[in-house]
Amino acid sequence: MADREAKSDKFMRKVLQVQEAQNRILAHIRRLERETVPLEEAQGRYLAENIAAPHPFPAFPRSGMDGYAIVAADTEKCPGGGEVWLRVVDNIPCGSVSAGAIIPGTAARIMTGAQVPEGADAVVMLEMTETREVDGVPCVGIRKPIASGANVTPVGLEVSQGETVLAAGRKLAAGDIAVLAAFGIAEVPVLRRPKVGVFATGTELLDVKEPLQPGRIRNSNSPMLQALVREAGGEPVMLGTIPDVLDLARSKLQTALETCDLVITTGGVSVGDYDIMGDLVREEAGDMLFNKIAMRPGSVTTAAVRGGKVLLALSGNPGACYVGFQLFARPAIASMQGAAELFLPEWTVILGVDYPKINNFTRFVRARLELRDGSVYAYPAAIDASSVMVTIKDSDCLIIVPPEERGLAAGAKVRAIKLL
Numbered sequence: 288m289a290d291r292e293a294k295s296d297k298f299m300r301k302v303l304q305v306q307e308a309q310n311r312i313l314a315h316i317r318r319l320e321r322e323t324v325p326l327e328e329a330q331g332r333y334l335a336e337n338i339a340a341p342h343p344f345p346a347f348p349r350s351g352m353d354g355y356a357i358v359a360a361d362t363e364k365c366p367g368g369g370e371v372w373l374r375v376v377d378n379i380p381c382g383s384v385s386a387g388a389i390i391p392g393t394a395a396r397i398m399t400g401a402q403v404p405e406g407a408d409a410v411v412m413l414e415m416t417e418t419r420e421v422d423g424v425p426c427v428g429i430r431k432p433i434a435s436g437a438n439v440t441p442v443g444l445e446v447s448q449g450e451t452v453l454a455a456g457r458k459l460a461a462g463d464i465a466v467l468a469a470f471g472i473a474e475v476p477v478l479r480r481p482k483v484g485v486f487a488t489g490t491e492l493l494d495v496k497e498p499l500q501p502g503r504i505r506n507s508n509s510p511m512l513q514a515l516v517r518e519a520g521g522e523p524v525m526l527g528t529i530p531d532v533l534d535l536a537r538s539k540l541q542t543a544l545e546t547c548d549l550v551i552t553t554g555g556v557s558v559g560d561y562d563i564m565g566d567l568v569r570e571e572a573g574d575m576l577f578n579k580i581a582m583r584p585g586s587v588t589t590a591a592v593r594g595g596k597v598l599l600a601l602s603g604n605p606g607a608c609y610v611g612f613q614l615f616a617r618p619a620i621a622s623m624q625g626a627a628e629l630f631l632p633e634w635t636v637i638l639g640v641d642y643p644k645i646n647n648f649t650r651f652v653r654a655r656l657e658l659r660d661g662s663v664y665a666y667p668a669a670i671d672a673s674s675v676m677v678t679i680k681d682s683d684c685l686i687i688v689p690p691e692e693r694g695l696a697a698g699a700k701v702r703a704i705k706l707l
C-alpha cells in the first residue's frame with residue numbers, strides 16, 4: 288500500500304529550474320488592452336506607447352533670473368571699470384511676451400521664467416545692476432561684462448521636438464507625471480490593470496475578523512496576496528476562502544477563470560490527503576505547466592493553463608506563498624501590463640553573517656539590507672523557514688543561495704533580489 292502510494296502521480300513530480308518555470312508561465316501571458324486614464328490617475332501605471340515631445344522644452348528662450356535682458360556685446364567695455372548704461376524699453380513679467388526687440392543700447396526688465404525678447408542674448412541679474420533716470424527715461428547701469436547666453440535657457444535645452452521623452456512599458460512615477468503634464472497629455476495611454484482573482488484553500492482557515500479557535504489559524508495569505516497584487520499594479524479580486532473540498536475548489540476556480548485575467552490560489556499543493564489544488568491541477572494533466580521547482584521555499588508551487596488563462600497555485604506556507612508570488616506572479620502581472628522590466632532587480636551584496644544551511648535546491652532567503660562603509664550587506668532573518676510568517680515584514684531582499692555542498696561564510700558576495 289505504502290509502495291503504491293509513493294508511486295502515485297502526486298509524488299512523481301518533474302523538477303524545473305526557477306527560470307524555466309518563469310518562462311513557461313510568461314509564454315501563456317498576453318498583454319491586456321490599452322486604455323486611457325486621466326493624468327492624476329496615471330501614477331504606477333505602465334505606458335502603452337512611446338511619448339514623443341509635441342514641442343521643444345522649454346518652448347521659448349527663458350530667463351533664469353529676475354534682471355534685465357540685454358545684448359551681451361554692449362557690456363564688452365565694462366572690464367576697465369567702465370560702467371555701461373542702457374535704456375530700459377520694456378518690463379516683461381512671467382507669462383508676457385515683449386512686443387518689440389532689444390537693440391544695442393537698450394534693455395528690458397524681465398522676471399524669472401519670462402520669455403527673453405528678440406535681440407537679447409543674455410540676462411543680467413538685478414543685484415548686478417543700478418538704475419537711474421536720464422531725461423525721464425529709465426536706464427540700467429552694468430559694471431561687469433556679461434557673456435552671451437548668460438541666464439538664458441535656450442529653446443529645447445531639456446527636450447527637442449519629436450524626441451521620445453517616455454518609452455512604452457515605463458512605470459509612471461512622479462517625474463514622468465511632470466513630463467506628461469508639461470507636454471499637455473491629460474489623458475495617458477496605459478495598459479489595463481489585470482484582474483487577479485485570489486482565493487485561499489484550507490479547512491483550518493478563519494477570517495481576519497473571527498476569534499481564534501483550537502487548531503485553526505486566521506487566513507493571512509489572502510490579505511498578503513491582495514497587497515502584493517496591488518504592489519505589482521494588478522487589481523485584486525478577492526474570492527474568499529474555501530475548505531479543502533475538491534468540488535468546491537473546482538467551481539471556485541471556474542468562477543475565478545471566468546471573471547479574472549489571472550488566478551492565484553494559496554494552499555493545498557503538496558502531497559497531503561487534503562492538498563486539493565494539486566489534485567485539481569492533475570485532473571487535466573495536459574494543461575499543467577509545472578508542479579515542482581528546484582527552489583526553497585515554494586518547491587511545490589504549481590501552475591496550469593485553463594481556457595487560455597494562467598492559474599498559479601501557491602503553497603499555503605506563508606514564506607513559500609510570498610516567495611512564489613515574487614518569482615512567478617509579479618512578472619506575469621507586469622507582463623500583462625506591457626512592463627519593460629518584468630523582474631525585480633538583482634543586486635550583488637555582501638553576506639553579513641555566516642549562512643550555514645545547505646540545500647540541494649536554490650534557496651531564496653529573506654534578509655534585511657544594511658548600508659555600511661559604502662557597501663551593501665544582507666542579514667538573513669533569524670527564522671526563515673517556509674512556514675514562518677512574521678519575518679516576511681522585516682525583509683527587503685531575498686538572498687539567492689545556490690545549491691551548494693558547503694554553507695556560505697560572512698563576507699561572501701551573494702546575489703539578492705531587491706524587494707520593493
Ligand SMILES: Nc1nc2c(c(=O)[nH]1)N[C@H]1C(S)=C(S)[C@@H](COP(=O)(O)OP(=O)(O)OC[C@H]3O[C@@H](n4cnc5c(N)ncnc54)[C@H](O)[C@@H]3O)O[C@H]1N2
Pocket residue numbers: 487488489491492504505506507508509553554555556557558559562584585586587601602603604605607673674
Ligand atoms: N510529506 C510531505 N509533506 C510536505 C511536503 C513534502 O514534500 N512532503 N512539502 C512541505 C512543503 S516544502 C511545503 S511548502 C508545504 C506545502 O503545503 P501546501 O501548499 O499543501 O499548503 P497547506 O498544506 O494548505 O498548508 C501548509 C501550511 O500553511 C498554512 N496555511 C495554509 N493556507 C494559509 C493561509 N491562507 N494563511 C496562512 N497560513 C496558511 C497551513 O495552515 C499549514 O500550516 O507542505 C509541506 N509538507
Ligand code: MOO
Pocket residue numbers: 582583584585586587588602604606607673674
Ligand atoms: O515548498 Mo516548501 O516551502 O519548499 O518549504
Ligand SMILES: [Mg+2]
Pocket residue numbers: 554555556557558559561562603
Ligand atoms: Mg499541504
